[in-house]
Amino acid sequence: MAGGSGWGKVGVPSTALFTDRYELTMLQAALRAGTADRASVFEVYTRRLPEGRRYGVIAGTGRVLDAVENFRFDRDVLDFLADRHIVDEATLSWLADYRFRGDIWGYPEGEVYFPGSPVLRVEGTFAEAVLLETVVLSILNHDSAVAAAASRMSVAAGDRPLMEMGARRTHELSAVAAARAAYVGGFATTSDLAAGFRYDIPTVGTSAHAFTLLHDNERDAFTAQVESLGSGTTLLVDTYDVAEAVRTAVEVAGPGLGAVRIDSGDLLLLAHRVRQQLDELGARDTKIVVTSDLDEYAIASLAAAPVDAYGVGTQLVTGSGHPTCSMVYKLVARAESDAPGAPLRAVAKKAMGGKTSIGGRKWAARRLDAEGVAEAEVVGSGPVPAELQDRQLLVELVRGGEIVGREPLDAARDRHIAARGRLPLSATQLSRGEPVLPTEYQ
Numbered sequence: 089m090a091g092g093s094g095w096g097k098v099g100v101p102s103t104a105l106f107t108d109r110y111e112l113t114m115l116q117a118a119l120r121a122g123t124a125d126r127a128s129v130f131e132v133y134t135r136r137l138p139e140g141r142r143y144g145v146i147a148g149t150g151r152v153l154d155a156v157e158n159f160r161f162d163r164d165v166l167d168f169l170a171d172r173h174i175v176d177e178a179t180l181s182w183l184a185d186y187r188f189r190g191d192i193w194g195y196p197e198g199e200v201y202f203p204g205s206p207v208l209r210v211e212g213t214f215a216e217a218v219l220l221e222t223v224v225l226s227i228l229n230h231d232s233a234v235a236a237a238a239s240r241m242s243v244a245a246g247d248r249p250l251m252e253m254g255a256r257r258t259h260e261l262s263a264v265a266a267a268r269a270a271y272v273g274g275f276a277t278t279s280d281l282a283a284g285f286r287y288d289i290p291t292v293g294t295s296a297h298a299f300t301l302l303h304d305n306e307r308d309a310f311t312a313q314v315e316s317l318g319s320g321t322t323l324l325v326d327t328y329d330v331a332e333a334v335r336t337a338v339e340v341a342g343p344g345l346g347a348v349r350i351d352s353g354d355l356l357l358l359a360h361r362v363r364q365q366l367d368e369l370g371a372r373d374t375k376i377v378v379t380s381d382l383d384e385y386a387i388a389s390l391a392a393a394p395v396d397a398y399g400v401g402t403q404l405v406t407g408s409g410h411p412t413c414s415m416v417y418k419l420v421a422r423a424e425s426d427a428p429g430a431p432l433r434a435v436a437k438k439a440m441g442g443k444t445s446i447g448g449r450k451w452a453a454r455r456l457d458a459e460g461v462a463e464a465e466v467v468g469s470g471p472v473p474a475e476l477q478d479r480q481l482l483v484e485l486v487r488g489g490e491i492v493g494r495e496p497l498d499a500a501r502d503r504h505i506a507a508r509g510r511l512p513l514s515a516t517q518l519s520r521g522e523p524v525l526p527t528e529y530q
Contacts (some may be wrong), residue, residue: 090271090288090497102162103155104186107222109174115215116179122426124182124215129421129432129449132194132208132228134201138236138410140520143511145239145504146207147269148231149197153491155223156188188216192486195452197495198235198272198504199481200511202465204527206450207415209482214422221417229415230262231269233407237384238273239508240408241400243516244387245274249397251292253279253379254405266405272500275400287497297351300327310340320346322377325362326353334362338369347375347396355380356393363394383408384518421449434469446529453479454510454525462510468530 118124137144161169161183169175169183190212201207208224210217241250252270255263260282267275267283277292278284284291295313303309310323319341325333325348338345348366350358355378366374375396383403390398403409418437423430434447448469453476455464466476485493508515515524 090290090501101158102160102165103158103223104161104165104183104219105168106155106226107219111219111221112169112175112179112183114218115182116175118214118218119179119182125213126426127423127430127432128212128214128217128419130210130217130221130417131206131420131450132210132224132415132417133204133206134413134415135443136203136414137523138233138407138413141236141410142515142517142521142524143200143202143236143239143508144205144232144413145235145273146195146197146199146201146228146232147235147272147500148227148265149194149208149485150494150497150500151227151231151265151268152194152208152224153485153494155227156192156220156486157491159186159188159220159223161186182215186216186219187489188212188220188486189489190216190486191484191488192493193482194485194493195481196483196493196500196503198500198502198507200504200507202523202525202527204446204467204529205465206452206467206482209449210417211449214419218419225415225417227265229412231265231272232413232415233411234266234269234405235273235504236413237404237406237408237410238270238275239504240384240518241382241387241398241404242274243508244384244391244518245398246391248395249276250274251277251279251377251397251399252283252401252404253293253399254401255280257402258405263405268497270404271497272504274501274504275404279399289497294322294349295324297324297327300324306333307336307340310337314341319344322347322349322375324349324351326350326358330358330362331365334365335369338366338371338374343370343372343374345371345374347377349377349379349399351379353380355386355395356390359390359393359395388518416445418445420445420447452481453477454481455479456510460510461512462525463512465525465527466530467527470530473530 194208252267252275264283267278267280268287271289277290279293283289300309323337377397378395379399382400421432421434424433436447437445450469453466454462457463
């Protein structure tokens with residue numbers, strides 16, 4: 089069972105510089121103008137899903153909470169800002185005492201979303217909320233992209249488990265985040281030990297081709313592995329000749345051999361041949377694991393093959409062709425004046441090229457049909473209709489600067505399975521299409 093955020097196990101430096109310079113220069117200008125303390129509402133949303141995708145998946149919420157909690161301008165950070173003359177002394181003094189003391193609401197991790205869904209709402213003064221823009225977006229854009237790819241692969245795999253093994257295909261810290269997001273999206277395990285350590289995700293792994301090549305022959309390599317790890321291990325059988333390797337593997341480990349892994353070649357053809365050979369050798373319970381540049385389409389093509397598990401790397405950690413969700417962080421409302429308790433005024437960007445935003449502090453709800461299947465994503469800034477009161481999607485994550493929305497990672501994983509299951513059946517089609525739910529504005 090995977091745990092919570094995991095930061096308690098590792099030392100975390102300040103996240104304050106995971107930002108763009110203009111966040112600080114805006115702060116400096118707002119402080120000088122006397123507008124920095126105006127109550128403000130920022131929202132995170134995407135204008136569109138990646139081309140052809142039917143739904144998005146929220147992931148990274150727990151990491152956002154960690155980042156907000158650790159957004160502190162310590163002495164080293166302040167010295168850097170001073171030495172580079174990035175902001176003035178008054179701004180440095182303000183940053184030295186920075187703590188986010190506002191409120192954050194958002195879609196709970198693992199929930200699905202659609203264009204226009206206000207997946208995160210940050211409320212506080214302009215100064216304290218604007219600083220969080222870049223770090224929030226960097227986490228949500230990355231993790232949600234990986235989770236969406238993982239979800240599609242999970243659908244394609246059905247009941248067969250998926251192993252995340254993409255650490256060597258991305259930045260070392262991105263690999264940890266990707267393993268976490270993949271777990272939310274439906275993967276069962278990871279090869280990345282840092283992800284296992286930080287988030288309690290089950291880890292897997294046995295050997296690579298290098299171990300076979302280290303020995304004079306496959307029999308010696310298999311013998312060494314079985315003597316070390318037991319007959320329940322997984323033996324890699326495609327270094328030389330697959331049929332010969334399978335025969336040797338069963339001779340060495342016996343019919344109780346745990347699994348064989350195929351990492352190259354025509355996986356569909358080889359899976360059938362290996363299954364037949366294993367059965368003929370009496371290893372009927374030995375499983376077949378396939379790897380080798382898999383994505384959701386390759387996994388779907390193996391649905392009829394006698395495959396027991398899949399290992400996915402490159403395509404998973406790069407979002408299967410869509411490495412970002414194009415989420416944005418926009419000011420949608422701000423106080424009419426600097427006076428305490430001043431009413432909020434909706435604000436919105438007007439622009440060419442589809443970048444117009446919709447102002448107002450928003451709620452979101454998912455309307456269901458008579459059968460309990462989702463039929464629309466409803467977003468509004470006025471009163472919530474009575475029939476949607478119990479279908480609201482945003483939950484409280486931060487209250488007055490205190491984290492209140494942390495939860496075990498398994499809760500997010502279970503939530504995603506449930507949320508995906510309430511979507512129309514067409515949501516699970518891998519063919520290109522429009523978002524499975526329309527977004528209605530009220």
